[in-house]
Amino acid sequence: xxxxxxxxxxxxxxxxxxxxxxxxxxxxxxxxxxxxxxxxxxxxxxxxxxxxxxxxxxxxxxxxxxxxxxxxxxxxxxxxxxxxxxxxxxxxxxxxxxxxx
Numbered sequence: 001x002x003x004x005x006x007x008x009x010x011x012x013x014x015x016x017x018x019x020x021x022x023x024x025x026x027x028x029x030x031x032x033x034x035x036x037x038x039x040x041x042x043x044x045x046x047x048x049x050x051x052x053x054x055x056x057x058x059x060x061x062x063x064x065x066x067x068x069x070x071x072x073x074x075x076x077x078x079x080x081x082x083x084x085x086x087x088x089x090x091x092x093x094x095x096x097x098x099x100x101x
Contacts, residue, residue, distance in 0.1 A: 019061040020100055026071045026080070029054025036060070038069030038095075045072055068095040 026034050026048060034056040035045035041060070048056035048071075056071075068089055071078040079086060083096035 019063055021059050022062045022098065022100060023057060023059050024048070024069075024071075024080070025082070026056040026073065026078070027054065028056055028071075028073045028078075031056070031073045033072075033074055035072040036069055037072060038067055040067050040069070062098070062100045064100055067098050067100065069098065070095050 024036055026036075028034050031050075034048040034050070036048055036058055037043045037045050038060075040062050046058060046060070048058040050056055066084075068087055069080070071080060077093070079094060080096040084099045085097040087095050087097045089095045
């Protein structure tokens with residue numbers, strides 16, 4: 001039996017079920033380590049990769065919606081100046097926002 005048809009149509013075709021690769025960039029040429037944390041990875045640090053121009057990069061698969069995140073530059077939180085906006089996490093701390101459509 002095909003399990004796709006066992007799910008309600010709202011779950012089969014939900015935008016929340018489709019993931020898109022999203023690139024994040026952080027300008028921190030003097031940093032030793034840059035990581036990204038966010039609601040999309042349960043706030044667990046993911047290492048970013050240094051490019052030769054001093055920018056750091058990582059790509060994450062995100063579902064449709066708004067997501068909170070921040071960079072950790074040598075362990076210190078940093079907002080993304082290129083973010084869609086700024087919000088607050090559950091502790092009231094500022095976080096960057098990204099909208100994925």
